[in-house]
Amino acid sequence: MTDTRLYLITPSKFDLDAFAGELENALEGGDVASLQLRMKDSYDEEIILAAKRLMPICHAKDVAFIINDRPDIANKVGADGVHVGQEDMSYAKARELLGPDKIIGVTCKDSKHLAMTAGEQGADYVAFGSFFPTPTKITTSVAGPELLTWWQELFEVPCVAIGGITANNVTDIANAGADFVAICSGVWDHNDGPQKAVELINKAISNNE
Numbered sequence: 010m011t012d013t014r015l016y017l018i019t020p021s022k023f024d025l026d027a028f029a030g031e032l033e034n035a036l037e038g039g040d041v042a043s044l045q046l047r048m049k050d051s052y053d054e055e056i057i058l059a060a061k062r063l064m065p066i067c068h069a070k071d072v073a074f075i076i077n078d079r080p081d082i083a084n085k086v087g088a089d090g091v092h093v094g095q096e097d098m099s100y101a102k103a104r105e106l107l108g109p110d111k112i113i114g115v116t117c118k119d120s121k122h123l124a125m126t127a128g129e130q131g132a133d134y135v136a137f138g139s140f141f142p143t144p145t146k147i148t149t150s151v152a153g154p155e156l157l158t159w160w161q162e163l164f165e166v167p168c169v170a171i172g173g174i175t176a177n178n179v180t181d182i183a184n185a186g187a188d189f190v191a192i193c194s195g196v197w198d199h200n201d202g203p204q205k206a207v208e209l210i211n212k213a214i215s216n217n218e
Contacts, residue, residue: 012188013179013182013183013187013188013189013190013214014040014041014042014188014189014190014214015039015040015041015042015189015190015192015207015210015211015214016041016042016043016044016045016169016189016190016191016192017035017041017043017044017045017072017191017192017193017196017207018044018045018047018077018171018191018192018193019044019045019046019047019048019059019063019193019197020047020193020194020197021047021048021049021050021051022048022051025058025059025062028063029062029063029066031197031203032044032063032066032067032203033066034202034203034204035196035197035203035204035206035207036066036067036070036072036207037204037207038203038204038205038206038207038208038211039207039208039210039211039212040211041070041072041207042072042073042189043067043072043073043074043075043089043112043189044063044067044072044073044074044075045075045076045077045092045191046059046060046063046074046075046076046077046088047077047078047092047193048077049077049078053079053082056076056079056082057082057085057086060074060076060082060086060088061086064086064087064088073089073090073112074088074089075088075089075090075091075092075112075114076088076090076091076092077091077092078091078092078093078094078097078098079091080093080098080102080103080106080107080113081106083107083111084106084107088111089111089112090107090111090112090113090114090133091103091107091111091112091113091114092113092114092115092116092136093113093114093115093116094115094116095115095116095117095118095123100113100115100127100130100131100132101130104130104131112133112134113131113132113133114132114133114134114135114136114169115127115132115134115135115136116136117135117136117137118137118138118150118152119137119138119150119151119152119153119156120150121156121159121160123135124137124160124164124168125164127166128164128166132166133166133167134166134167134168134169134188134189135160135166135167135168135169136168136169136170136171136191137152137156137157137160137168137169137170137171138150138152138170138171138172138191139151139152139171139172139173140152140153140154140170140171140172140173140174140178140182141172141173141174141175141178142172142173143172143173143193143194144194152170152172154181154182154184154185154186155185157170157182157185157186157187158185158186160186161185161186161188162186167188167189168186168187168188168189169187169188169189169190169191170182170185170187170189170190170191171190171191172191173195174190174191174192174195175192175195175210176195176199176206176209176210176212176213177213179192179210179213179214180213180214180216183213183214190210190214192210195210196210
């Protein structure tokens with residue numbers, strides 16, 4: 010069975026000063042592999058400002074810093090990589106822009122075909138979801154845990170599970186074969202704060218609750 014790690018996603022809107030503190034707090038809670046800056050409907054300047062503020066916090070903890078949708082901004086600020094959706098820039102164009110060494114992940118929803126295509130093209134990870142209802146975005150596809158198991162048994166490319174994952178349901182997703190669990194509101198909106206959420210998620214992943 011794979012060792013599952015936490016992949017944090019930022020809220021779409023936040024106060025930068027306050028969120029920088031929340032991020033530092035979250036990263037004290039345990040293992041975090043990466044943070045995706047996902048600022049939908051924000052101006053370029055806002056995304057760049059947030060990246061320059063948050064990326065050093067991540068790098069101080071050896072957490073990879075990924076930018077959603079915008080390979081151009083990822084390239085400009087020196088981020089570790091980018092995540093592209095099916096409606097965003099193609100994987101090939103993103104790779105051309107970022108070069109061979111940056112992380113590029115691709116949204117594949119609940120599609121085996123999209124995932125295999127992305128893997129063949131060279132994606133560093135494929136993202137499946139949504140696994141549960143989520144307040145973060147409109148759910149256009151529903152994926153089941155068996156999709157993760159199928160992928161894990163056949164392919165070397167890591168897979169990310171996304172959509173409504175919390176400390177309460179992450180164990181089944183981890184056991185199904187997710188290399189990473191992408192979580193947004195399950196951390197930032199947790200009643201006991203982001204540090205406790207990260208701690209609980211890591212315990213649940215390890216079945217040590």
